[in-house]
Amino acid sequence: MTEPLVDVHAHFLHEGCGRADWKERNARRLAYGARIGITVHIASILGSWGHTSPTYFPSPEDVTAGNAAMRAIAAANPGRVRTYITVNPNFTEHAEREVARGVKAGAVGIKLAASRRADDRLLDPIAGMAQEHGVPVLQHVWQHRRGEVAGQEISDALDLMAVAARHPGATFILAHIGGGGDWAHSLRALVGVPNVYVDLSGSGVDRGMLELCLACVGHARLLWGTDLTMDTGLAKLRVLEAMGLPAEDLAAIRWRNAARIFRLSDAQAAGAAA
Amino acid sequence: MPLVDHNAMVGVYPFRLLPEPTPARLVAEMDRLGVSYAWVGHVPSIYYRDAAAGNDELAELLEPFLGRLVPVPAVNPAWPGWEREIARARRLGAPAVRTWPAHYGFAASGPAMKALGGACAEAGLELVLTIRLEDARQRSRLDVAGDLLGADVRAAVRAHPRVQLLVACADRACVEEVHFGSTPDEAARIRWEISGIWGAPEDHLAHLHRVVGRERFVFGTHFPFRYPDAAVARLELTE
Numbered sequence: 001m002t003e004p005l006v007d008v009h010a011h012f013l014h015e016g017c018g019r020a021d022w023k024e025r026n027a028r029r030l031a032y033g034a035r036i037g038i039t040v041h042i043a044s045i046l047g048s049w050g051h052t053s054p055t056y057f058p059s060p061e062d063v064t065a066g067n068a069a070m071r072a073i074a075a076a077n078p079g080r081v082r083t084y085i086t087v088n089p090n091f092t093e094h095a096e097r098e099v100a101r102g103v104k105a106g107a108v109g110i111k112l113a114a115s116r117r118a119d120d121r122l123l124d125p126i127a128g129m130a131q132e133h134g135v136p137v138l139q140h141v142w143q144h145r146r147g148e149v150a151g152q153e154i155s156d157a158l159d160l161m162a163v164a165a166r167h168p169g170a171t172f173i174l175a176h177i178g179g180g181g182d183w184a185h186s187l188r189a190l191v192g193v194p195n196v197y198v199d200l201s202g203s204g205v206d207r208g209m210l211e212l213c214l215a216c217v218g219h220a221r222l223l224w225g226t227d228l229t230m231d232t233g234l235a236k237l238r239v240l241e242a243m244g245l246p247a248e249d250l251a252a253i254r255w256r257n258a259a260r261i262f263r264l265s266d267a268q269a270a271g272a273a274a
Numbered sequence: 275m276p277l278v279d280h281n282a283m284v285g286v287y288p289f290r291l292l293p294e295p296t297p298a299r300l301v302a303e304m305d306r307l308g309v310s311y312a313w314v315g316h317v318p319s320i321y322y323r324d325a326a327a328g329n330d331e332l333a334e335l336l337e338p339f340l341g342r343l344v345p346v347p348a349v350n351p352a353w354p355g356w357e358r359e360i361a362r363a364r365r366l367g368a369p370a371v372r373t374w375p376a377h378y379g380f381a382a383s384g385p386a387m388k389a390l391g392g393a394c395a396e397a398g399l400e401l402v403l404t405i406r407l408e409d410a411r412q413r414s415r416l417d418v419a420g421d422l423l424g425a426d427v428r429a430a431v432r433a434h435p436r437v438q439l440l441v442a443c444a445d446r447a448c449v450e451e452v453h454f455g456s457t458p459d460e461a462a463r464i465r466w467e468i469s470g471i472w473g474a475p476e477d478h479l480a481h482l483h484r485v486v487g488r489e490r491f492v493f494g495t496h497f498p499f500r501y502p503d504a505a506v507a508r509l510e511l512t513e
Contacts, residue, residue, distance in 0.1 A: 028475040032511060143412070180411040184290065203472065204409060205504040207497070208293045231473035231511045235504035242306060242503070 002037060004255035004269040006262075007233070009138065009176060009201040009225030010043035012081075014069030016062070018051035026073065030080070032230045036237075039255070039271040041077075042262060044084035044111040044138070045070045056114040056140070056152040060094040063087060067098055071105050079273035082262070084111035084138060089122045096125060103133045108262040109173075110137045114152035119162035127163055131170040136261045138173040138199070143181030157186035157196075164196050171195050171261050176227050178202030178236070183209050187216040194221075197261065200253070201225035205232050210239055219249040223258050279304065279312035279502070281442040281467045281494030282343075284335055287317050287407075289414040295498035297339045303502050304342065309495075311342050315372045315402070317498070319348035325378075326359055333366060346370050346402060351390035352380040360393045370400035370440060375426060376419040382426035382433075391433030403430060404442045405470065407499060424451035431460045438463050442494055443470040446478035453486045461486075467494035473508035480512050 013022035045066035047058025085102030087095035142154035179202030226233035319328025380386040495502035
């Protein structure tokens with residue numbers, strides 16, 4: 001059996017995104033995933049991806065439609081695709097309903113984009129539900145925010161650590177360390193923060209990034225992922241391999257850490273549906 | 275087909291630690307990834323006012339590795355004696371020189387670029403422009419040199435009717451803007467290095483191969499800033 005490889009940060013499109021090529025693009029992600037050796041894509045859809053409400057501030061209707069579409073994609077690819085429930089914390093009751101519905105349908109995580117800063121108390125009910133259901137929260141992060149940016153209410157590691165400190169029994173994932181911003185700021189902040197994991201996705205492939213990930217966070221809190229660019233995910237995997245990590249440390253980053261926090265069996269991490 | 279890295283550099287960077295930005299490490303990475311040889315610039319020369327001093331350092335650093343590492347000196351056409359750096363590049367057997375308009379403080383549309391473009395054309399040297407060194411979102415507050423714009427590249431290719439450009443670290447939008455904002459003759463004098471272009475599954479590189487022409491793109495890693503594995507993976511996954 002090929003060793004599992006779990007992508008903890010994948011995205012798919014759907015008909016409501018307004019893109020004529022949505023099916024083709026989804027198929028490409030799965031095809032490239034097969035070439036890279038991804039056994040499980042853990043994925044989300046952020047509403048309509050800007051088509052009918054903003055990507056990072058999706059309307060409740062778009063959140064619901066996106067989550068339903070994500071469930072349909074997972075159902076069409078049993079075992080290979082698993083789902084996050086996307087929520088907009090500004091609509092608390094709606095978010096709670098989406099989480100409850102998603103978990104019941106088999107979702108393995110909660111996805112927070114940039115609709116509300118991560119240190120805000122509005123995230124508390126969502127973090128509470130994450131803990132209650134034993135699913136992690138993937139928080140979109142801008143590594144070291146130094147001001148506001150258009151289109152997002154950005155959060156950085158310090159913001160995420162605030163909610164993580166209020167919910168020590170919940171597990172959080174700092175999204176895409178290579179997704180933009182000063183990754184060194186995030187990594188230095190996350191030393192000794194046991195309930196915050198770091199996903200390695202993003203287009204950024206700065207030399208030194210992975211070395212600092214290991215130094216500050218350690219292999220036991222790192223999760224492999226791709227986000228929008230799968231070639232950079234493959235590159236980071238190869239860099240980790242070339243670094244000569246012990247096999248068990250590499251396996252932790254490839255899949256074992258993900259299997260633990262998403263509660264996947266070894267077989268499920270390898271792509272089994274059951 | 276030998277793999278040639280058209281965008282490597284050596285030397286320290288003022289704003290963050292670049293692990294082992296040395297010729298020896300570069301060669302080790304090339305050996306690991308199957309890269310035959312590399313065009314190599316010098317990071318400190320971007321920040322020295324007198325690029326000639328940086329070129330002295332580059333020549334000394336690369337001397338033990340000639341054959342694998344090909345020097346690509348820096349030229350600041352707004353600094354006295356820059357023509358001697360063109361002559362030095364020819365003596366060293368360099369295929370190109372690099373210039374940094376935003377860092378050296380001259381306009382790509384101005385007389386300095388015109389003079390440099392002409393000198394490169396006469397000397398048979400390709401002129402390398404770099405759109406950005408790092409993502410704008412992570413830069414130091416002291417790092418105030420902006421990205422080059424498509425307009426800068428278009429101005430540079432118009433600086434002389436025979437100047438040949440190699441543009442590093444551009445993204446899809448920049449490539450398309452310049453390609454379709456240039457005459458066919460101008461576009462034919464521009465090559466693009468791939469380290470800044472997204473690959474799978476967005477497939478920007480594959481798209482650009484189709485609309486701009488595969489022959490206009492060259493392999494490059496942007497070492498020591500980026501893991502060179504990324505450019506290799508990009509090629510591997512580009513259909």
